[in-house]
Amino acid sequence: MSVVARIGSHLRTSKTVMVSGGTLCAIALIAIVAPWISPNEYLAADFSSILRAPTMSAGHIFGTDDLGRDLFVRTMMGVRVTFVVAIVASVVSLVIGVLYGATAGFVGGRVDGVMMRLVDTLYATPFIFFVILLLVVFERNFLLIFVAIGAINWLDMARIVRGQTLSLREREFVQAAQLIGVSTPRIIFRHIAPNLVGIVIVYVTLTIPQAILIESFLSFLGLGVQEPQTSLGKLVNDGTKQMEGASWILLIPATLLAAILLCFNFLGDGMRDLLDSRRSQ
């Protein structure tokens, strides 16, 4: 690739990152602020204004649902839940994945072989069905959903971190640390982990949409977030039941969910490209 073309693609990917990241920040900000300043209450049912189509004048800019609840506030509360689930689940998968991958990669040898064999085995198991099983067996609580989603998503992270650690292990500064007698956990935390930050950030951006997808999938099936709480997946499900008469109840959360997922995917892809182009230089 010529220098000009490389700079061009660099700027273009940066633009993707800026636009998708900015859109996500804007959505998050509105979701945080809007329910506070909106005159409509989240749970207030108003039977005199059932299934109102979206209008600016009536004060319901996203319309109302079959109980007369304001859909704008409900959608924003759903966005909040979706973001919180995504972030917590990603942190869970990040912690497990980085620790596991860094340990396997750094210790190496037979330990690495066994640890990665386990990852391969877990990889072949359809976890989503286990999460459903978990939700069937135990009470459906919020925390369980976070942990379950995080517990699925750490496998990719572990693999990537392991690969990166394997190459870091051979570098001079790690060997120097070993030579002067720094302990293994300390090398992993102080010398390996900081060098993993770039690639980890990129892959976290790519696991966030997966976490959102799983949460909304479960909520859509009625196994995730329970009334009176809501999430985008649940709102899409509510909308599906009403779509013949009131299509906006489906269209608004569906579009928002699609937009959020699209932005996260563009953000992750763009950041990966940026990271790759910095490496190749």
Place this chain on the structure above:
Amino acid sequence: MLRYTLRRLLGAIPTLFLVIVLAFLLVHAAPGGPFDDERALPAEIEANIAAAYHLDEPLPMQFLRYIGGVVRGNFGPSYSYRDYTVSELIGRSFPVSVQLGALAMLLATVVGVSAGIVAALKNNSPLDKVVMAFAMTGISVPVFVVAPLLVLLFAVKLQWLPASWTGSEGGSRLLLPVLALALPQIAYVARLTRASLIEVLSSDFIRTARAQGLGTLAIVRYHALKPAMLPVLSYMGPAVAAVLTGSVVVEEIFGIPGLGQLFVRASLNRDYTLVLGVVIFYAALIVLLNLLVDLLYGAVDPRIRRR
């Protein structure tokens, strides 16, 4: 090839065993028994029920009994569908899901590979950008959003196709569910095909073929397509898993009496034996299909077998 096949088969057994153990322990870790929420019964009757379902035995015994049954294809009785065994329920609903899933995979492969080839040959053209934008959207938008939108457009607004399974016959009722199921996979396959074909087309043996005066279509057909299909082939395992998961949603939305709908109903009814049976069945299916993909991969690419 035989040694390779045997090795892969042996590798699948620990995975399957792990799945069964995990699923079994999870269900039995549940507080209370499956009949606890019914009216208070005399102690003798409760003891009789427990004895009839072997719930009075220690857990390891129950597990051995269960796994002995699973090996012979017997998943025990269903708790919510009286007079049916889990195997009967699975046997009745599975063919519907197979029909749906197989058609979706076929559609995804044919359309996805074609779109990927076109995009790769017209690399960086407006057509390529359009195909890739569609692919990104297809990957991002989940099945449970695509399916209701398809229903809204084609069944409610345009009224070209039926919205639900019951009350309609033939191929028309299959069209929307299959499309909803296939769209994300079309997107993945198209992206993979494009990326891999672009890489293959820049390799030396393609330049040689071009120097000999072979046309683009002949190069793709006889030289580039086979090596370019390897990443797509290895994606088929995850694709099957995704289609199976997706069909849970699609069957629920369109009211199709398949395995996915059975699974959701069983989950919401807390029918433990049925959920356990379906999870194990799904897991076994996915593990076996992954195995099949691996074997196919080994058959296509001899380098894999020697490792």
